[in-house]
Amino acid sequence: MVGFTFVASGAMAQSSVTMYGRLDGGIEYLNHIANGTGGTSARWSAEGGDWGTSMWGLKGNEDLGGGLTSVFNLETAIQIMNGTTGGGRLWSRRAYVGLSSKTYGQLQAGRNLFIDSDGVWEFDPFVQQAVSSASLVRGRNWQQTSNNVEYHSPVFHGFDVQGQYSLGGQAGAFNSGAAGEFGRSDGIMLTYHSPLFDVRGIYDELRSQNGQMNNVFQASRELFVGANLKVDRWKVQAAYTHYSAPDTPAGLSSTADHYWLGATYQATPAWAVTAAGFYVHVGEGGGDASHDPASHAMLYVLGTTYNFTKRTFLYSTVAYVRNSANGTFSVFATPRDADPGTSPLAGQSQTGAYIGMMHIF
Template identity: 55%
Template sequence: MLAGLAGVCALACASALAQSSVTLYGVADAGFDYLSQVQTGNGTTASRLRAQSSDWGASRFGLLGREDIGGGYGVVFNLESGTNLMSGTAGESNGRLFSRKALVGVQNDRYGKLTMGRNLFIANDQWGLDPMLQEAYSSTALVRSRNVPITSNNIEYQSPSWGGFSLHAQYTLGNQAGGFNLGAANEVGRSDGIQITYRNYLFMLRGMYDEIRDANGRMSNVFVSSREFFAGANVYLNALTLQAAYTHLSAPDTAAGLARNADHYWAGAQYRVTPALAFDGAVYYVHVGSGAGDATHDPSGHAAMFVLGSTYSVSKRTLLYATVAHVRNASGSNFSVANNNPGTNNSNLDNPLPGRSQTGAYMGINHSF
């Protein structure tokens, strides 16, 4: 009798384990980077060499889970925190432990996935059309991180592929009384986005529209709170992938006299020489429309950035990387090779002085687990 009960318990436990799973995962990225034309105060600049985390990919750890509930449906969750390997800190300084993702939802292979919580904003999906994969020096630089925000109170739907087509939509609530578009301090206001993708063996096309409002419910800074139109394409030619994209940004609530629109273009390629060795490169260009700038807004101007990179996989989970970039600014522009804040005085001395060029390089190791 005891042996029989033990067998039933073993079968029950096996059945329960087969219906649910939790995975611990993460990325550890560390290395060195060099940056020229770093401001040191009083109009002077200098070069800097430092140890740095997350140049090639964001260091992070997380928990990913799914429980099957029958009928092809499963309850899913994802908790993910950013981390800095150089300092050992995790989360954010404001105490948000799961700074990147904290969400739960329902998934069905036929109907798609619906989740709620904190999540990467839909504009992050541009990484798949960026030859530099939204590394530290990539498509994020000349739009001041506009395409990599993270939003709270997020409702997201992702469809399965229907004949090569797929849909991705997000809606972020401000959660404030007295104004539906308002947001909490240090958070965005009501924001939203929708994306359509078509993919086959030869190419991928993606179109996107999104809006990010500030805490006052306004689109008041072209590189921070604005509306975005995006179109991009990949062409797959065996070991070579060609990539190009265009973004138009506008901020209609910007104060009078300040620049309120910008256009961003890029083109580049990824080439895998061997299964282990790959090279990538891209040219990025931004043009800010007419208008002045101030401490937190970029003025009319333009900049071009040139980036080359390489990765070498020493195993399935570990790679070595190296990247170099150079940005050339128009006389009034101060864009950096990295995704720094806009404006002339926005807590960011890594932007060069207006009109100056800047060069950056980094190398390191990236391990996934």
């Protein structure tokens, strides 16, 4: 990271601005991709962001005195294979300003990762890589929301609380959102950290642009509980998530349960190996182009990283998903109605793999 520090000569208030980012690129393989003609195809491709989103950002603060600090963060995703940024937005991931106090916590307003995206990755053995806890929920847990008001409490005896509220901002339609945005959404997160273990609980509601929770993997309620156990060179991670979408059209499935268990072994200071299993069960009901029917799938993942330095590392991940008769889940977090997508035909298994490099600056 590159930092710049400025001092105002009048009030002698100290300010700092830091430029930071990371770049991720590599090669990817995926088989059994439904090709739209009743068959499947395999694919080799150069991809960016398989281990983690490439990004660039600025963050800063100013000491206001009396233990109070102003803060800001601007951050956008980057696709290094073609040089584009996140979805046509200048700052696709974060754009907020706030006030921070060690005594009272931090209050901020603007665009940010949705609360579960900000909270689930720490309990995911694959830290929300392209193959991770996001895969079998079709990316439900890695969204961003605009128009947020957000609070982060100080840590008290290992506990902290985070709350987020996203206003829809539409006249006469309190729950609805602007074009291209989610509707009114909110969540609360409680965490306990200790040297031996961590525990986190999240409850959130993510609404569609029309203000409804009408798709279990796109706009729904979520209840998440996760835990980490750290023993010597091992980290063991487990979680459970329940999704419900009460506004789903009659006859379609409106619930899902997601479980995972994984472990990372730090073989040397530079080399680590991770293995995990993820399972999803979609509740009773039919499906359509954008709603999954009653089904289930099991995803097995094995990965490794090797750090040349604290800023540069190589990674490799291989994954296999086994679907039930009606399941079309991919090893990647692809929406059911994505075009083009990566999902297999109903009932088919799928194998994917990628290798690449990440550089952090």
